[in-house]
Amino acid sequence: KKPGYSRKVKWKKTRKPVYQPIVLFSCFYRREEESTGSCGVPANLVNEEPRTGLRSLKRSKSGKSLTQSLWLNNNVLNDLRDFNQVASQLLEHPENLAWIDLSFNDLTSIDPVLTTFFNLSVLYLHGNSIQHLGEVNKLAVLPRLRSLTLHGNPIEEEKGYRQYVLCTLSRITTFDFSGVTKADRTTAEVWKRMNIKPKKARIKQNTL
Template sequence: MPWQKPIKRTEKGLLLTQSVRLNNNTLNDLAELTSIMTQLLDRPEDIYWIDLSFNDLPTIDPVLITYYNLHSLNLHGNSIHQLAEVDKLAVLPHLRSLTLHGNPIEEEKGYRNYVISTLPNLKSFDFQAPSA
């Protein structure tokens, strides 16, 4: 499509990008994520945005916290059941945008307040300002 900017590559063919879209699959774990990112990306440690929306992830996999520079994480439309899963993300100092709506945890009492209090640096949560 003409509006899409082509992704640049290194001489070795590795992708030069800070975003990864793995949305709309049937992923139920991220066991191979580190290996895949290392094989495809020039600097996986610089990933800024990961879209894992509309998969079947039951938890927030600890591999996600290895991406220290992560600013935006889309996890909406998965199968995350426990609010305590959000606690794992508290170690990401740059995380500013998070989506979790469409997961079973959304039905938990205090869902929004829990996430916002656990991750006070968010500027956007479920596509809204945290104070909304």
């Protein structure tokens, strides 16, 4: 090329990210108002007006929200009782939920109710109190789960935390806001072979 001339760079046209309208109930509870008993998803949440997200929230003729995202982060929830009921009352199509944010609550386990949303692709559980790494096994039944967060839970301190999650949930592409690479997969598989013994098939004995 001639001196003084810079090479032309062709920029590829990329689509702008599409943001789903969000039903947002973060900071619904204040910690100073927390009672000594259990604190679940309140049934009267349907009477509250959600905070606005990046896009205006559309509603159906019945008044329910037309969205695939439900955020209940920054509350004091320690169980998910009535979650299905509330989701059905808030959303026109709760079975299409693709993004659930339960970060910064007081959950000590992964409630099985989350495994009933088979279209779930993004699940935020960081900043909770989940104590047993085996809780992650429950999420293996979600075929579309691609993004998961668990950092800020006690399980993060367990040895092999990241490797265990990646070998248990082989479909996820983002974990704790970090992309999952081929090297991560390889490391997880090596860790699995060294630390997790395969279950032996039980041989049924015929009894007379």
